[in-house]
Amino acid sequence: MTAVRVKDRDGSEQTLDAAETTPLMETLRDDGYGIEGTCGGAMSCGTCHVYVSEAWAAKLPPPSEDEKAMLEAISDFAEVRPTSRLSCQILPDIIYDGLEVEIAPQA
Amino acid sequence: MGDNINLKILLESQGLERCPFPIPTGWYFVDYSDTLKPTEMRNITLFGQEWVLFRTESGKPGMSDPYCPHLGAHMGHGGKVCGEHLRCPFHHWEYDTSGWCKNIPYGKVTPPIVKKQAILRTLPMVEKYGMMWAWYHPLCAEPTFELPYIPEIEDATGYTGSRRGSWTADTCIQEIAENGVDVAHLKFLHGAPGIPPVSATYEGPIMKLDIGQGYIVGTAYGPGLNVMRFNQHGITATMISYTQPITAEKSTMNMSFRHVDYAEGTPELHASKKVIDHMIGAAEGEESAGFESVDFIVWNNKKYRPNPLLCDGDGPVLQFRKWFKQFYSGADAETLAKI
Numbered sequence: 299m300t301a302v303r304v305k306d307r308d309g310s311e312q313t314l315d316a317a318e319t320t321p322l323m324e325t326l327r328d329d330g331y332g333i334e335g336t337c338g339g340a341m342s343c344g345t346c347h348v349y350v351s352e353a354w355a356a357k358l359p360p361p362s363e364d365e366k367a368m369l370e371a372i373s374d375f376a377e378v379r380p381t382s383r384l385s386c387q388i389l390p391d392i393i394y395d396g397l398e399v400e401i402a403p404q405a
Numbered sequence: 406m407g408d409n410i411n412l413k414i415l416l417e418s419q420g421l422e423r424c425p426f427p428i429p430t431g432w433y434f435v436d437y438s439d440t441l442k443p444t445e446m447r448n449i450t451l452f453g454q455e456w457v458l459f460r461t462e463s464g465k466p467g468m469s470d471p472y473c474p475h476l477g478a479h480m481g482h483g484g485k486v487c488g489e490h491l492r493c494p495f496h497h498w499e500y501d502t503s504g505w506c507k508n509i510p511y512g513k514v515t516p517p518i519v520k521k522q523a524i525l526r527t528l529p530m531v532e533k534y535g536m537m538w539a540w541y542h543p544l545c546a547e548p549t550f551e552l553p554y555i556p557e558i559e560d561a562t563g564y565t566g567s568r569r570g571s572w573t574a575d576t577c578i579q580e581i582a583e584n585g586v587d588v589a590h591l592k593f594l595h596g597a598p599g600i601p602p603v604s605a606t607y608e609g610p611i612m613k614l615d616i617g618q619g620y621i622v623g624t625a626y627g628p629g630l631n632v633m634r635f636n637q638h639g640i641t642a643t644m645i646s647y648t649q650p651i652t653a654e655k656s657t658m659n660m661s662f663r664h665v666d667y668a669e670g671t672p673e674l675h676a677s678k679k680v681i682d683h684m685i686g687a688a689e690g691e692e693s694a695g696f697e698s699v700d701f702i703v704w705n706n707k708k709y710r711p712n713p714l715l716c717d718g719d720g721p722v723l724q725f726r727k728w729f730k731q732f733y734s735g736a737d738a739e740t741l742a743k744i
Contacts (some may be wrong), residue, residue, distance in 0.1 A: 367517035368516075369516075372514050
């Protein structure tokens with residue numbers, strides 16, 4: 299398990315234990331953070347948008363072209379920052395223990 | 406038998422297949438244009454699968470994979486042509502004839518791939534000769550050649566003939582087409598007086614055949630269109646043949662027969678009609694048989710020999726096969742090895 303620090307949409311913060319082999323989107327969805335993850339990781343819905351903390355953003359593998367395209371598509375409806383990611387594309391490997399994310403507003 | 410018998414030739418037939426070929430790439434006849442009115446749609450089977458054939462309000466034909474890329478509804482069951490689009494019955498996603506999704510009536514954020522490319526497989530189509538034609542490529546590549554101008558069927562005046570026919574054979578399109586270069590069978594299967602000489606030339610997707618020194622002059626434009634001109638009794642009659650691969654093992658041969666618009670009662674008109682009779686079946690007072698009566702028994706039961714035992718006097722079967730192979734360029738190595 300990897301500890302992930304999550305800032306909720308209401309500003310509260312919790313630490314959750316994320317399974318290393320499960321995309322972070324699924325853990326956030328199943329733990330009731332208001333993440334829908336509608337498309338199941340196909341990068342076609344944009345409902346699992348999170349902001350990764352500055353410190354951690356650079357440590358994650360960079361987003362693919364498809365992920366970037368989806369982030370761009372939601373930018374008309376929600377604030378997209380340089381550290382925006384789709385949480386379906388984040389695998390919380392143990393090397394990311396202590397990862398910090400903030401749930402982005404709904405598009 | 407001696408010690409050195411060639412077992413390969415004796416036992417090879419155990420491993421033979423009837424139709425080891427994929428559907429070849431090319432332009433194919435879909436249906437006659439007048440059978441599909443604007444806003445109509447129907448389900449058809451061609452190229453080994455079902456398709457939704459539709460015509461938009463402005464008259465553009467479309468042919469799409471039936472299953473909506475969204476949640477898989479069959480758009481040919483309950484779908485609808487809306488203006489220039491095919492609309493899925495399930496959630497009203499709409500697609501144009503090129504397969505681009507043009508409307509998702511409730512999604513706020515459009516999935517990026519929808520803006521990037523067509524998401525529904527559709528086939529490129531053209532309307533020509535009063536027919537709808539579709540380009541088939543197994544990996545959705547764009548057309549690499551165009552359909553030709555055929556005066557007999559495209560000129561407004563000068564030609565006539567409403568005879569046309571449709572025959573279905575339980576074999577693949579290559580096996581049917583191979584008979585065109587197999588001139589020896591004309592004598593023995595059809596009962597022609599002799600084996601006519603044949604010359605064939607190949608250029609890209611086009612094969613030109615001359616059988617009997619100008620008696621039959623034919624041009625194949627890929628695997629789906631043949632124009633054969635029969636020159637006899639001082640006239641030329643034309644068979645336009647457009648075979649459809651329904652599945653890998655079933656083909657529908659379609660033909661239109663046209664001739665010069667001679668005046669009623671002239672010997673030329675009589676001769677033209679007689680030549681056309683001869684193309685299909687045995688014409689009155691003739692010994693030899695057209696394809697209808699004799700070819701099917703062979704096609705429907707034979708197996709394909711990739712290594713045939715050909716002899717002196719056979720036609721250019723292997724050159725034909727080499728030419729035809731270009732239409733399988735999308736096939737995998739294992740399939741190519743069998744053909």
